[in-house]
Amino acid sequence: MWSKALSASAFAATAHAVSVSVASEGGNATSPYAYGFMFEDINNSGDGGVYAELVHNRAFQGDPIFPKNLDYWNSLGGAGLSLQNLSKPLSSALPTSMQVSADNATNDTIGFSNEGFWGFPVVSGWQYNGSFWVYGGLDGNITICLSSYDDKVFAETSVEVSSNSEWTQYNYTFHPSESAPDSNNTLNFTFATSDLKDSVNFNLLSLFPPTYNDRPNGLRIDLMEAIDGLYPSFFRMPGGNNMEGLQSPYWWNWTNTIGPLTQRPGYPGTWEYENTNGLGLIEYLLWAQDLGMEPMLGVWAGLWLDGEVVSEDDLQVYVQSALDELEFLMGDASTEWGSYRESLGYGPFEIGFVEIGNEDSLNDGAPTYAAYRFQAFHDAIRDAYPDITIIASYFDVKGSTPPDNAAGDFHQYAAPQLMSSEFGYFDNYTSEHPVVIGEYAVTYYPDGDTTRVGQGNFAPYWQGSAIFLLGAERNSDKIIGSAYAPSFQNLNRWEWIPDLIEFDANPEHTTMSTSWEMIHLLSGTRITENLPMTITDGGFGPAYFVAGRSNDTGSHIAKLAVYNATSEIPFQLNFDGVSSGATANLTYLTAPMNASNPIGGSVVEKHVDSITAGDDGAFSFQLPPYSVAVLEVGADNAGKGKDYSSHGSRHGWQGCRSFGKGGSHRGSWGKHGHGWQA
Known part of the structure; x- marks a missing residue:
């Protein structure tokens, strides 16, 4: 990441009508990777x-920059929690484990909980898949549950553990009976104090919700x-x-x-x-x-x-x-x-x-x-x-x-x-x-x-x-x-x-x-071939645009954006070969000034209009002072104009593995597109 602290004028630009004619040949093929x-x-x-891992600090990883710790883990029932580097670790990559002892236990049941990454989502109908590794003297059942901070249990299961001098992995699943109203929930592990023979160590405690493509x-x-x-x-x-x-x-x-x-x-x-x-x-x-x-x-x-x-x-x-x-x-x-x-x-x-x-x-x-x-x-x-x-x-x-x-x-x-x-x-x-x-x-x-x-x-x-x-x-x-x-x-x-x-x-x-x-x-809406444009009225600023066609769909496409205008901008847009009576779909986005999308919502307004080309084949429309738009003329709506179902004249993009050799010094870039001056 890097940034440039720059000053820019905030004065709005005067809006002028824009007339554009788009040619049918002589364009450049576009990159197939335009948006990534x-x-x-x-x-x-x-x-x-x-x-999608839900357990925070699941394996007690750390280093001199971020030392290992017990953050996001909490004791239940007075259990003692400490970090240990055992002579027999889970692995050389994960040498540190959490040791649980009952030395200061206050209840017949002890354990620990995890706060998650600022909570746990609990959704009815989801299957949660969990696992953990155990080493030490524990012989009995571990109860595992997802519950709210006021102890409402949404999902619970029990795993029989017989832990000894070898690290052993245990697996479990959850199916919540109902959804929690929010994510203010914890993952809890508890067991009978009497089942703990000495102390027991845990590592790589994991819980996954359903994942993309399973x-x-x-x-x-x-x-x-x-x-x-x-x-x-x-x-x-x-x-x-x-x-x-x-x-x-x-x-x-x-x-x-x-x-x-x-x-x-x-x-x-x-x-x-x-x-x-x-x-x-x-x-x-x-x-x-x-x-x-x-x-x-x-x-x-x-x-x-x-x-x-x-x-x-x-x-x-x-x-x-x-x-x-x-x-x-x-x-x-x-x-x-x-x-x-x-x-x-x-x-x-x-x-x-x-x-x-x-x-x-x-x-x-x-x-x-x-x-x-x-x-x-x-x-x-x-x-x-x-x-x-x-x-x-x-x-x-x-x-x-x-x-x-x-x-x-x-x-x-x-x-x-x-x-x-x-x-x-x-x-x-x-x-x-x-x-x-x-x-x-x-x-x-x-x-x-x-x-x-x-x-x-x-x-x-x-x-x-x-x-x-x-x-x-x-x-x-x-x-x-x-x-x-x-x-x-x-x-x-x-x-x-x-x-x-x-x-x-x-x-x-x-x-x-x-x-x-x-x-x-x-x-x-992807353009596969940019086409030359002739601007007969207006120009770039405060409206900007690019036009071409899709060889995949046969559509004619124009993309437009207006920034910092004082009023709506009228457009007259012609595509060579598209005649009167053709129809286009115009989709444009606007939003209130200085507004952002609220959590889970949107302030952006999507407008969709159908436009018919006039007697001269031109599409006439207006765009608001701050807007982004796509106009598309489908292959079936081009009137009696040129057949664009076949590939046209394409130059420029030759695919990602044959760019050729050569180049020019950045300093030779000319205006309108001059190189960045650091």
């Missing part, structure tokens, strides 16, 4: 978020459905600062995120909390698979967030780690890492994109990235996997485009005025070194106030980012795609706002932001 999804574990969006160790259904509503085509992961690590020796080491949960030691995440690594490399690839997204895999490139970098002499081990990671994902059973993946029950995955590092232009990383780090990873990956598109973690390595035919990553966090002014940012950029907009968001107010936009993703700021996205769409022969960041915000604990999707333990509170609704509209 980026994820990093920030704001408790992995553990406590999309990763995946074991899977993902939360409501949050996955929210992502699916964005129609994402690529998945940038693990993404962001969380991959880099706060300091040596910690980084997102993929080998610590695969295999059984007992073999995953955890990781000191960069956003002030320990990661369990339950959401690991395989889980990311299954996530991409379940939502039909192309994986865009980030590999660590030798830079820590405190500015320390791996020397050139010591870099090879990390380059080899990246190669091993790709072999693990794509190798067949004859390879060392591919064989291990097969032993876990997974066939090979396909990886088309690899990004080397994350924001290596920051934290004093640029000199070494340009001097040796990028090239070392690039050359090794290209030699082993020539069909993979390699992406530099910023788009002007060595002051120009990335070396060879690599793509670059562009991140933009700014005020809405700046975002809207960058409609033409990439107009003069080369298509031979495509860019992925790996992170973007409006994060500052339009009046130049550098205070961060607060929780809620306020309207109308998303119209500014919509214009930025339309600029990317009209340059889609150069732009691989774009992804908003951050994706999630846990309403109980966050480090960064605004975010795309808000949530807490209660699925009824999951809230899509105003930006989510804008992306849902734009991503849901």
